[in-house]
Amino acid sequence: MLVFLLMSKYEPRKIEAKWQSLWEKNKTYRCPNPGDADFDSKKKSYYVLDMFPYPSGSGLHVGHASGYIGTDIVARKKRMEGCNVLHPMGWDAFGLPAEQYAIQTNQHPRKTTDINTENFRRQLKLIGLSYDWSREVDTSDPKYYQWTQWIFLQLYKKGLVYRKEMPVWWCEELKTVLANEEVINGRSERGNYICERRPLTQWVFRITEYADKLLAGLKDLDWPDSVKKMQEDWIGKSLGAEIDFALADAGLSEKITVFSTRPDTLFGVVAVVLAPEHPLVQKITPKSHQAKVEAFLAEMKSRSERDRKAEADDFSACETGAFCIHPLTGEKVPIYLASYVLADYGSGAVMAVPSHDERDFLLAKKTGLPLKKVIIPVAGGSVAEASQDCFTKDGVLMSSDEFTGQDSATARANITNTIEKKNHGRAKITYKIRDWIFSRQRYWGEPFPLLLDEAGKVQAMDESELPVELPHMEDFKPSTDGSSPLARDKNWVHIQKNGKNYFRVTDTMPGWAGSCWYYLRFMDPGNKIKPFSSEAMNYWRQVDLYVGGASHAVMHLLYARFWHRALFDLGLVSDPEPFKRLFNQGMVTAFAFKDSTGRLVPSDEVTAKENAFYRLSNGEKVERFITKMAKSLRNVVNPDDVIAEKGCDAFRLYSMFMGPLDLDKPWATEGITGCEKFLRKFWIYLVGEDDSLKISSTSGPENEKIWKALHKALKRIDDSFTNFNFNTAVAAMMESLNDLHEIKATMTKEQVEMYVKMLSPLAPHVCAELWEKLGHKESIDYSSWPQLEDKYLKDSDFELVLQVNGKIRKRVQVAVDISEPDVLNLAEKELSDMLAGKDVVKKIYVKQKLVNIVIKA
């Protein structure tokens, strides 16, 4: 008896370990490629991808897991729906974070990367994710980065890479150059270190050449609007005009070109303002102002870019004493210098229109320049707007010669046209996006497949020479002088070819390089002669669903789109865009506590009592709030611990049950209890004490009710896949179990099979076990997803809600096929005591829902 009791008990860890090892042994989730013996060309392809992780030293926490569980659920359901599902995983192992971690722990990055990768793989397998592990890639593996270098060569040959000495962001702490995208407010995105501008020779990608295509391509993507918006803003397209102002000094032939999005305000110009770095500054400054201008420039130089940004509202300006000529009025216009004008945007010069631009308005206030109003608000605009000294919206032109009376949009076109005809300017599109600085002065990255000859001329290496392996260096730490660590390995740097001496390029590629195309390698990871075959490419084509955090909205997703479009133009990929649908999973946060002084109290020093929280040591009341998981708060939750204690299926269920996938939500380990209980009850409902399934051989009178309960749940589960709110799918499963419990009848085999299938994407281990108990030799993973049958969703009667003036007064049970007149009659009869002597104004019937009777008060 005791033995029986033990056997029938639901033991998640035993079942989970069994199935995880079977899946591995049987290669259950291996997905065949075109050309493989078991490839079925009739199956539809479905590619569902996670943003692959950088294998950090601290391992996965429950937050990372939630996104992976979400995609796993999708992959498992798609498989059951008959798709050939590509669901791979790999490691974004090159780059700054990996190298920083190695430096901090005083180990070689090769070693730390291997250890961390091992740990990540173990954790992911523990979660029961159905990856095709035979496709695993590691961006720091020469077998992988050979093809990163190969793609780089194709893009280089296409003319998309150039070398340039330019002011770039240098981070002294990280000892490397960073891309514009990696520097936020003058600080490094990684580590938050101060960065400065330095002129250095760098390798640069011509991403600006693709600005328009990258912008236009966003339109048709099934991506979150917020991400599209961020990319649009980053690309920052402005339509406007370049306008030339000739210099008043007849001895100078140069012109000052300004860029403006508001040529309609051209008649309001009171000055032209140059960036301090503008090349004409020295030339135009007359002797009378030389000392003043030089002092100003010296002051500008002494301040770093960061300081200039910090004083955003309090800029400095300086009169040059020089003048230029307004292209349409011929008036003399003074030339100023100001710190708010940026040398590297537009043409490094602006026309100042204080009446219609806030920046220029402040300049006028500071320098005493006059206001010149040329735009008035359109009729119907507010009085406040009309009386503003600085009106920045579109309106109607005044005091603008023949353009007076035109609206802003028309005037923009006409004025641009006129100056173009007079050869004083031209229509111009400007982008905020800059070319992508692609070189890093660090060790842990892909070497460039490029050589410099003795004259310093660049030569691309031959494809047959790939991979250019990263040489092993014991001391890989960054140099102090800004040169690359690889430059220290003289044997590696010097290379002879065809009797000539060459130097290798010693910079390495940034971490983004490997992640720009890994989704392509997953399509054909073992290919030794190409990055991927065209057969594989034409079959898988695009990533159907890409899931990851919103933090990659700009950098990774923009760079990958850029490479992909360039590869598309080279005819190497089948579609212009790589990721058809993008979904941002929310962050899993944690509860944390602070005392009355605002000091943080570690979670393990707090106890809860009657909806309030107290410090264990002294009973002091503390306040609970939600924040990121952090070591210092001791609120980081490791999936290993949760799984060891509660089981993997319970962990997966709870990760989804917390809320919709895209929402930020706090982890609360005690909440998992409900999912644990559900699984246990699910097991007990289906498995008898003798460990065999409880199956009824005949369909009893309750049969119909059981089907109804099952299909009601199936409907909600199916629906949950549109927005990935799997919380409702779990709720539907729980609810159905409550329903079935109430029905108190044993299911037929067919019903048990359906029920187990429905749960299996969410809780695959327990369902695999039950499927086996049902007598199946084939895996549940490739069985068919249940078909929804509408007939089971219909009821014979429903609860009709009766309202008077919108307030609920009564509920009655009526047949679904009741006619409208009958319903209204019934309602009036039921509500007769409330309607007596009242004027009925209106009667509304909402089919199969409610009746609302409106009466006069």
Add this chain to the structure above:
RNA sequence: GCCCCGGUGGCGAAAUUGGUAGACGCACAGGACUUAAAAUCCUGGGAUACGAUAAUAUCGGUCGUGCCGGUUCAAGUCCGGCCCGGGGCACCA
């Protein structure tokens, strides 16, 4: 400052096109089983000095989805204005 997203019980949350607010679960309370504990099962629950009654309960009323106002027979859902929280951008001409 500008742009996005969000605000529903003690907590996580649910709610087809506007149509029964709070599904499902956590925590809590009461009860059953048990020598006891765990486990399990049953029951309860938005607020309310508003009223009635057999008065820590039941029935009914009223209020209730951040705040104020509007549209509508009907608003968590639509519109306008604000407050709060989170994220992004920030001299971009």
